[in-house]
Amino acid sequence: MAQLSNIEAGNRHDLHVGISPDAPDEADFRDDGEGAFGYAHSYETSSRYDGPGLRIVLFMSGCLLRCSYCHNPDTWHLKDGTYVSAQEVIDRLGTFAPALRTLDGGLTISGGEPMVQLAFTRRVLAAAKQMGLHTAIQTSGFLGDRADEKYLSCIDLVLLDIKSGDPETYRRATERELAPTLRFAERLAAVGKPVWVRFTLVPGLTDDPANVDKIARFVAPMKNVEWVEVQPFHQLGAFKWKALKLDYKHADTTTPTPEIVDRVLGQFRAAGCRAR
Ligand code: SF4
Numbered sequence: 404m405a406q407l408s409n410i411e412a413g414n415r416h417d418l419h420v421g422i423s424p425d426a427p428d429e430a431d432f433r434d435d436g437e438g439a440f441g442y443a444h445s446y447e448t449s450s451r452y453d454g455p456g457l458r459i460v461l462f463m464s465g466c467l468l469r470c471s472y473c474h475n476p477d478t479w480h481l482k483d484g485t486y487v488s489a490q491e492v493i494d495r496l497g498t499f500a501p502a503l504r505t506l507d508g509g510l511t512i513s514g515g516e517p518m519v520q521l522a523f524t525r526r527v528l529a530a531a532k533q534m535g536l537h538t539a540i541q542t543s544g545f546l547g548d549r550a551d552e553k554y555l556s557c558i559d560l561v562l563l564d565i566k567s568g569d570p571e572t573y574r575r576a577t578e579r580e581l582a583p584t585l586r587f588a589e590r591l592a593a594v595g596k597p598v599w600v601r602f603t604l605v606p607g608l609t610d611d612p613a614n615v616d617k618i619a620r621f622v623a624p625m626k627n628v629e630w631v632e633v634q635p636f637h638q639l640g641a642f643k644w645k646a647l648k649l650d651y652k653h654a655d656t657t658t659p660t661p662e663i664v665d666r667v668l669g670q671f672r673a674a675g676c677r678a679r
Pocket residue numbers: 466467468469470472473474475476478514515516543
């Protein structure tokens with residue numbers, strides 16, 4: 404049994420390693436209980452970047468993708484997270500709730516991947532809704548099949564990472580398949596759930612015009628997609644790969660030039676997407 408601790412305020416760039424060594428492997432983990440306890444990396448306040456208004460962003464531990472450019476590889480494993488009670492998280496959120504409501508914000512659960520710990524994140528999201536907060540998750544959509552109607556009903560906005568439009572590039576970037584993400588996107592479109600699609604622009608990996616066009620053509624007809632956000636690759640997570648002794652393939656990858664970012668934004672807009 405992991406040791407229960409308090410969740411730390413911090414930010415997504417803090418390194419958290421080996422905090423709960425006896426936690427289960429995220430690949431085998433099925434959070435199908437009440438979600439009373441979970442593994443979290445940290446939380447921070449954020450403005451506009453992770454959803455509308457002022458946000459509390461809760462970073463959960465556990466992810467089944469292995470993106471070669473991941474900025475937070477210390478969120479991959481449950482064992483690197485802090486074992487916390489949902490009630491503690493909810494109580495902490497409650498102290499911020501008046502300010503979040505005043506500033507038209509709310510709660511965003513990110514990661515890692517929120518749907519690895521489905522029951523826990525559902526419990527926290529439902530409590531946030533009860534406080535009158537806007538709720539969002541940031542997800543790759545890879546585990547979207549796990550999200551039932553009850554889960555989706557607790558969420559006002561999905562920040563959906565579509566990391567590539569080409570299945571082979573997606574596999575190279577994430578070591579996983581693209582299809583579950585597209586399936587989840589289609590499901591969200593069918594029920595009219597608001598979505599901001601996010602695309603990380605990684606020079607030499609995801610920047611191929613044909614790859615971008617595939618995402619743009621897929622997303623453009625979806626009326627529920629409010630924004631496509633192009634996120635330029637950066638090196639802020641590089642130190643984590645080094646600290647974790649992982650093989651980092653992007654040591655020499657540069658931030659995309661403004662010209663490339665403009666070209667990609669132009670591709671999305673030409674397809675009919677609102678892009679920024
Ligand atoms: S989905 Fe996100 S947290 Fe998971 S490996 Fe990719 S970038 Fe990292």
